[in-house]
Amino acid sequence: MFTDLIPDSSPTAATAAPDDRARFFRLLTTAVAGGKLVRLTLGQYRGGEAGLERLLVRPITLRDEPCLQMVWRHTTRDITKNPPNAQALALLDELIGASFGHAHMDTDTQEVQLGVRIKGGQPRYRLQVGRRAQAAAPAGDAAQGHNRDKQRPLALERPCWVDLGVATAQGALVPSMARKWKQINKFTEIFGAALAASPLADAPSVRVVDFGCGKAYLTFAMHELLRGLGKQALVTGVELREDLVKLCNRVARQHGHDGLTFDAGDVRSHAVAPMDVMVALHACDIATDYAIHLGLQAGASIIMCSPCCHKQLRPQIKTPAMLRPMLQHGVHLGQEAEMVTDSLRALLLDAAGYDTQVFEFVSLEHTNKNKMILAVRRAKDRPGHAEAIRAQIAEIKAFYGIREQCLETLLTNSSIPTPDMKN
Numbered sequence: 001m002f003t004d005l006i007p008d009s010s011p012t013a014a015t016a017a018p019d020d021r022a023r024f025f026r027l028l029t030t031a032v033a034g035g036k037l038v039r040l041t042l043g044q045y046r047g048g049e050a051g052l053e054r055l056l057v058r059p060i061t062l063r064d065e066p067c068l069q070m071v072w073r074h075t076t077r078d079i080t081k082n083p084p085n086a087q088a089l090a091l092l093d094e095l096i097g098a099s100f101g102h103a104h105m106d107t108d109t110q111e112v113q114l115g116v117r118i119k120g121g122q123p124r125y126r127l128q129v130g131r132r133a134q135a136a137a138p139a140g141d142a143a144q145g146h147n148r149d150k151q152r153p154l155a156l157e158r159p160c161w162v163d164l165g166v167a168t169a170q171g172a173l174v175p176s177m178a179r180k181w182k183q184i185n186k187f188t189e190i191f192g193a194a195l196a197a198s199p200l201a202d203a204p205s206v207r208v209v210d211f212g213c214g215k216a217y218l219t220f221a222m223h224e225l226l227r228g229l230g231k232q233a234l235v236t237g238v239e240l241r242e243d244l245v246k247l248c249n250r251v252a253r254q255h256g257h258d259g260l261t262f263d264a265g266d267v268r269s270h271a272v273a274p275m276d277v278m279v280a281l282h283a284c285d286i287a288t289d290y291a292i293h294l295g296l297q298a299g300a301s302i303i304m305c306s307p308c309c310h311k312q313l314r315p316q317i318k319t320p321a322m323l324r325p326m327l328q329h330g331v332h333l334g335q336e337a338e339m340v341t342d343s344l345r346a347l348l349l350d351a352a353g354y355d356t357q358v359f360e361f362v363s364l365e366h367t368n369k370n371k372m373i374l375a376v377r378r379a380k381d382r383p384g385h386a387e388a389i390r391a392q393i394a395e396i397k398a399f400y401g402i403r404e405q406c407l408e409t410l411l412t413n414s415s416i417p418t419p420d421m422k423n
Contacts, residue, residue, distance in 0.1 A: 020127035021096065021097055021114065024096070024105075024114040024127055025093060027105070027129075028040065028105060028112075031107045032059065032066075032068070032085055036107045036109075037059050037105070038106040038107060038108060040056075040057040040058070040105045041056055041104045041105075042092075042095060042103050043100060043104070044100060044101030045099060046099060046101055051077075052073075053074060054100075055070060055071070055095065055100065062202075065084055066084070067085065068082070068085055070082070070088060075159070077255060077257075078227060080228070082230045097114075101116050102116070110129060112128070112130075113129075114126070114127055114128075115128075154185055154221055154225075155224070156181070161220075163251045164215060164216070165215075166180070166181060166184075184221050185221075187218055187281075188225050190372070190374065191222055191225065191277075191304065192225055194304070194376055195229075198301045200277070200302065205231055205232035206232070206234065206276050207235075207236075207274055207275050208223075208226075208235040208275065208276065208277040208278075208279065209235075209236050209277070209279070210222070210237045210280075212239065212281065212283045212287070213244075214239060214241075216237045216244070218279065219237040220257070220260070222279070223257055233259045233260065234259045235259060236260075236262070237261070237262040238264075238265045239262060240264065240266055242264050244262075245262045267280065267283060267291045268286075268287060268290045272297045272298055275298045277303075278292070278294060278298065278300045278302070279305075280304075280305050281306040282308040283307065283308060285308075285310065285311045286311075288305050289407035292348075292407055293407060293411065296349075300377070303354065304372065304374055306370070306371060307341070307342060307345075310334070310337045310341045310342075313341050314337035316400075316402050316403055317401065317402065318401030320399060340396065341405070342358055342371065344407070345373055345407055346358050346373055347389055347392060347396075348407050348411065349373070349375040350389050351385075351389040351390050351393070353377060353381055353386070354378060355376050355377075358371065358373050
C-alpha cells in the first residue's frame with residue numbers, strides 16, 4: 001500500500017529527505033481518502049496547553065458524512081471533536097511537527113512514523129514506513145459508523161480508575177481488581193453492542209441512569225465509552241449510600257467528566273426521569289422490578305439488569321407433582337425460583353415491545369451474580385404479539401401457582417401503553 005509514494009517501503013526503510021513531513025502528510029491524506037486509516041496518534045506535545053498529553057485520531061461516520069474523531073487527551077480529561085475529513089486534515093497539517101513532535105499512523109496494512117527534532121533552530125524530520133506484522137482490521141469495517149465500531153478495552157491509565165481503586169498511580173491494574181476489571185470491560189462491550197443495535201446508534205447524546213451504582217465502576221465506564229463514540233454523555237448514578245455518592249461526584253468533577261453526576265436515592269421511590277438507557281446491576285429482589293418499571297415508564301431504548309436475590313416468588317411456588325422429585329432439594333428450588341422470576345421479567349419486557357435476552361455475561365469464576373437481562377426496544381411489533389406473550393405469562397403463573405409478580409403488578413397499575421395499543 002502506498003509504495004509508489006515512498007522509494008523504499010521495507011520494514012527498515014527510513015529517509016532523511018527534507019520533504020519527509022510532506023510525504024507523511026501525503027500518506028495520511030491518501031489513507032483517509034481511501035478508507036485505509038485505522039488510527040493516528042500525535043505525541044511529544046510541545047505547545048502551551050496545560051495538561052495536554054497527546055491527540056488520538058480515528059475515522060468515523062456521522063450522519064453519512066466521513067469524519068475524523070479527534071480526542072485531545074489531557075492528564076485529567078478528554079476533549080472530543082468530530083470534524084469532517086477536510087477540516088480535520090487542515091488542522092492536522094498545522095499540528096504535525098509544530099505542536100507535536102511525533103506522529104504514529106496505522107493503516108490496514110502499514111505502520112508509518114514521523115519524528116521531528118530541532119537542529120540549528122530548524123526542524124529535521126525522519127520518516128519510517130513498515131508493513132504491519134499482523135494487519136489491522138480494515139478501517140471500513142471499524143469506522144463506517146458508530147454502530148459497527150468494535151469497542152476497545154477501557155483505558156486503565158485514566159485518573160478516575162486510580163481514585164476508584166482499580167489502578168495504581170502508575171496506571172497498572174491493582175491485582176485484587178483483576179476480576180472486577182474483566183467484568184467492567186465485558187459489561188462495556190455488551191453496552192456498546194446494545195447501543196449499536198438500538199435506536200440510539202446515531203443519536204448525538206445519550207441519557208443513562210444507573211440505579212444502585214455503588215462505587216460506580218460501570219457508571220464511569222459507560223460515560224467513557226459514550227464520550228469515546230463522540231456522543232454527549234449524560235450519565236447519572238443513583239446510590240443509597242451518601243459516602244459513595246460524595247466520592248463519585250468528587251472524582252467526576254476532579255477529572256473533568258462533564259455530564260456525569262451522582263444522586264442519593266432509592267429506586268423504589270425514585271421519580272420517573274427522562275432516560276435513554278436504564279441500568280440496574282445487582283438490585284436486590286423486587287428492586288430490579290422497580291428499576292425495569294422506571295425504564296419502561298421513561299421509554300428507555302435499552303434496559304440492562306443483572307438481578308440479585310429472587311425472594312418474592314419462592315414462597316409462592318407450588319411445585320407441580322411431576323417436578324417434586326427434582327425440587328425437593330432447596331438449592332434446586334432456589335434455582336427454579338430464579339429462572340421463573342427472570343423468565344417472567346423477560347416476557348413482560350417482550351410484551352412491552354423489547355427484543356429481550358437472558359444470558360451469562362461473565363464467567364461464574366468472576367461472580368455468581370452473572371446473569372443479565374438485556375432488552376432493546378423494537379421499532380415495531382406485529383399485531384397481537386403482546387397479547388400472545390401475556391397469555392404465555394398467565395400459563396406459567398398458573399402452572400406454578402404464582403399469585404403476584406412485582407413487575408407485572410407495577411405495569412398493571414400504571415398507564416404504560418403496550419405495542420398493541422400503539423398499533
